[in-house]
Each structure stands twice: as C-alpha cells, then as structure tokens.
Amino acid sequence: MPAKLIDLTQLLNEKMLVYPDTTPPTFEVTNTVDRDGYREHHISMQSHTGTHIDAPRHILRDGRSLDKFPLDQFIGRAMVIDCRGRNEISGIKVYSVLAPPPAIDVGTLQVCI
Numbered sequence: 001m002p003a004k005l006i007d008l009t010q011l012l013n014e015k016m017l018v019y020p021d022t023t024p025p026t027f028e029v030t031n032t033v034d035r036d037g038y039r040e041h042h043i044s045m046q047s048h049t050g051t052h053i054d055a056p057r058h059i060l061r062d063g064r065s066l067d068k069f070p071l072d073q074f075i076g077r078a079m080v081i082d083c084r085g086r087n088e089i090s091g092i093k094v095y096s097v098l099a100p101p102p103a104i105d106v107g108t109l110q111v112c113i
C-alpha cells in the first residue's frame with residue numbers, strides 16, 4: 001500500500017500565533033500581474049515562525065545545521081495530537097489527553113498542530 005502523505009505545514013499569516021517576543025510575519029505585495037506582468041511579495045519573518053524544524057545549531061554553537069541531515073530523516077511515521085483549544089502544552093499534558101497512553105518508539109515523530 002502506498003504511504004499516505006499528510007502535509008502538516010501551518011499556513012503563514014500576519015495574525016498567526018508566534019513565540020513570545022517574536023515579530024509576526026509580514027507580507028508586502030511588490031509586483032502585480034496587472035502592473036508588472038508577474039506577481040511577487042516581500043515576505044519577512046523570523047526562522048522560528050510557523051512549521052519548522054529546530055536544528056541542533058539553533059542552541060549549540062557547533063551543532064549541525066539542517067542541510068547536514070539526510071532528507072530521508074524528515075520522512076517517517078508520525079503521531080498527530082489535536083491540541084486545538086489548549087492554551088498551554090507540555091509533554092506531560094499532551095500525554096494526559098490521550099487514553100490509553102500511546103506506545104511510542106524512539107523513531108516516531110510527534111507533531112502538535
């Protein structure tokens with residue numbers, strides 16, 4: 001059976017939830033089809049906005065950057081936990097909303113959307 005691919009990417013917008021003290025993304029129309037023959041935007045956002053992966057280099061001076069990881073490490077089994085309507089999330093709280101607790105192996109990605 002072919003694998004079912006699920007895109008978990010958050011849509012970016014200027015009112016999206018961002019990390020405290022992080023500037024929300026902005027989108028400026030720089031070119032239009034009617035005026036310029038093509039559409040283009042200037043997008044400004046910090047790298048930890050929306051769906052992203054934190055590389056070890058994010059917090060370690062000599063940590064690996066994402067380009068040093070093989071692409072196949074970003075594809076795998078995942079567990080989706082619906083956290084909508086919750087104001088605060090921690091690993092313990094996430095597991096507390098599940099009954100019974102899941103059997104999670106080390107290779108399982110866990111994504112909260």
Ligand SMILES: [Zn+2]
Pocket residue numbers: 047048052053054
């Ligand atoms: Zn991050």
